[in-house]
Amino acid sequence: MSQPNGGTFDIVILGAGSGGYAAALRAAELDLSVALIDKAELGGTCLHRGCIPTKALLHAAEIADQTRESEQFGVKADLVGIDMAGVNAYKDGVVARLYKGLQGLLKQDKITLVQGAGKLVAKDTVEVDGQRYTGRNVILATGSYSRSLPGLEVDGQRVIASEHALKLDRVPSSAIVLGGGVIGVEFASVWKSFGADVTILEALPRLVAAEDEEISKTVERAFRKRKINFKVGKPFEKVEHTENGVRATIAGGETVEAEVLLVAVGRGPTTANLGYEQQGITLDRGFVITNERLHTGVGNIYAVGDIVPGLQLAHRGFQQGIFVAEEIAGLKPAPIDEAGIPRVTYSDPEIASVGLTETKAKEQYGADKVSTYNYNLGGNGKSQILKTAGFVKLVRLNDGPVLGVHMVGARMGELVGEAQLIYNWEAFPEEVAQLVHAHPTQNEALGEAFLALSGKPLHAHS
Numbered sequence: 001m002s003q004p005n006g007g008t009f010d011i012v013i014l015g016a017g018s019g020g021y022a023a024a025l026r027a028a029e030l031d032l033s034v035a036l037i038d039k040a041e042l043g044g045t046c047l048h049r050g051c052i053p054t055k056a057l058l059h060a061a062e063i064a065d066q067t068r069e070s071e072q073f074g075v076k077a078d079l080v081g082i083d084m085a086g087v088n089a090y091k092d093g094v095v096a097r098l099y100k101g102l103q104g105l106l107k108q109d110k111i112t113l114v115q116g117a118g119k120l121v122a123k124d125t126v127e128v129d130g131q132r133y134t135g136r137n138v139i140l141a142t143g144s145y146s147r148s149l150p151g152l153e154v155d156g157q158r159v160i161a162s163e164h165a166l167k168l169d170r171v172p173s174s175a176i177v178l179g180g181g182v183i184g185v186e187f188a189s190v191w192k193s194f195g196a197d198v199t200i201l202e203a204l205p206r207l208v209a210a211e212d213e214e215i216s217k218t219v220e221r222a223f224r225k226r227k228i229n230f231k232v233g234k235p236f237e238k239v240e241h242t243e244n245g246v247r248a249t250i251a252g253g254e255t256v257e258a259e260v261l262l263v264a265v266g267r268g269p270t271t272a273n274l275g276y277e278q279q280g281i282t283l284d285r286g287f288v289i290t291n292e293r294l295h296t297g298v299g300n301i302y303a304v305g306d307i308v309p310g311l312q313l314a315h316r317g318f319q320q321g322i323f324v325a326e327e328i329a330g331l332k333p334a335p336i337d338e339a340g341i342p343r344v345t346y347s348d349p350e351i352a353s354v355g356l357t358e359t360k361a362k363e364q365y366g367a368d369k370v371s372t373y374n375y376n377l378g379g380n381g382k383s384q385i386l387k388t389a390g391f392v393k394l395v396r397l398n399d400g401p402v403l404g405v406h407m408v409g410a411r412m413g414e415l416v417g418e419a420q421l422i423y424n425w426e427a428f429p430e431e432v433a434q435l436v437h438a439h440p441t442q443n444e445a446l447g448e449a450f451l452a453l454s455g456k457p458l459h460a461h462s
């Protein structure tokens with residue numbers, strides 16, 4: 001593709017990740033002309049270094065576990081080993097097919113794709129290699145990068161970030177995962193399934209601390225059973241190189257040694273030296289501050305995705321991109337409710353949630369106004385067939401709608417679609433209880449939980 005030489009467009013978008021390309025596609029559907037600028041590959045973090053490759057690894061990990069555990073289903077199979085070249089070929093193949101599809105979508109929609117590093121040089125202009133792209137509107141979508149801690153140098157060999165972990169050509173014999181959030185527990189889960197000895201170090205008092213407390217407890221119990229080591233509540237102090245790897249020290253002086261250390265302590269916004277502040281845009285610790293309509297307060301400049309404070313998730317980026325394109329087209333879309341964005345952690349066990357945790361709901365509405373119900377997957381036929389444990393937890397406003405759904409167990413991510421409809425449509429448990437769930441599915445666990453919360457439990461032990 002030949003590089004365009006600047007020009008004027010309805011929208012100039014800086015960054016072609018989930019947020020940026022979603023805005024471009026929706027804007028094109030609305031007959032707006034778009035220049036979409038990226039210094040790397042179209043698709044951004046999620047497609048190339050995030051969601052898709054990690055979920056491919058997690059699927060390979062699941063196959064390894066199922067092979068290892070096949071005898072409990074009466075199937076005889078031996079796990080001979082993990083061929084990382086084969087795993088990586090499978091993972092890269094998935095990414096390549098999706099990348100090709102996305103390139104086709106952009107072409108079909110006649111979006112002008114500009115390859116190169118851009119900088120905001122005026123309130124309506126992004127400059128790339130000396131060429132100026134002027135937009136009646138500008139959308140900032142420059143995404144995020146793997147953060148580290150002060151004094152902790154990521155060398156890409158022994159101390160690595162997620163982008164390096166995705167490219168490893170071997171399964172490390174042992175790994176320290178610094179950070180027990182989503183990215184940390186997903187890699188811990190993969191490496192354990194592939195045969196590594198794994199230790200998670202988390203400064204907060206529990207793993208997946210953003211989730212409901214009962215979810216954390218169940219994940220910790222499951223990880224103990226899987227022999228994934230973890231130490232919580234003690235901040236990391238330092239890492240040193242040893243002869244064959246690294247040694248990490250946590251508060252109190254305890255040390256852990258391993259072949260590699262994965263730094264998974266969160267992602268920082270990519271906003272430095274891009275001209276944002278010079279144009280008057282407000283940054284808070286690097287994040288772009290917007291109003292609820294994602295406008296920065298400067299000119300016709302909007303921001304979407306990981307640079308906007310909140311959940312750093314691809315589908316939030318997609319939705320924000322669609323929102324801003326529609327806003328620019330004058331469609332006046334409804335603002336996005338951040339609590340209504342579903343969250344999934346694809347570890348084993350899987351975690352899925354939407355809405356408020358029990359603690360948050362009680363803070364917001366008062367403890368006496370909120371009820372909860374936990375449905376144990378032990379009563380769900382399909383979960384028994386899969387031999388998985390966990391629960392579905394509902395949080396409701398008394399005599400009011402569902403405020404939160406929290407689930408843990410194999411394949412729970414697939415149930416979050418129904419859960420998010422229930423939350424976002426402000427359904428009452430009694431309304432959901434009238435709807436029929438197919439038997440035997442794991443969706444039934446949701447149905448059963450709603451039956452029980454409406455006072456008419458079916459397969460529920462009290």
Ligand SMILES: Cc1cc2nc3c(=O)[nH]c(=O)nc-3n(C[C@H](O)[C@H](O)[C@H](O)COP(=O)(O)OP(=O)(O)OC[C@H]3O[C@@H](n4cnc5c(N)ncnc54)[C@H](O)[C@@H]3O)c2cc1C
Nearest residue numbers: 015017018019039044045046050051118143305306313314
């Ligand atoms: C390991 C990992 C696993 C993840 N798994 C999931 C998951 O399962 N589900 C989920 O929902 N989310 C997941 N995420 C998060 C998801 O990837 C992000 O939320 C999403 O990519 C954010 O989209 P974005 O458009 O804001 O930014 P990005 O996808 O980061 O895209 C930003 C783009 O801007 C470009 N850019 C930056 N600066 C410039 C510049 N100066 N000039 C030109 N281009 C520039 C970059 O090259 C990049 O392509 C994961 C992330 C990681 C790291």
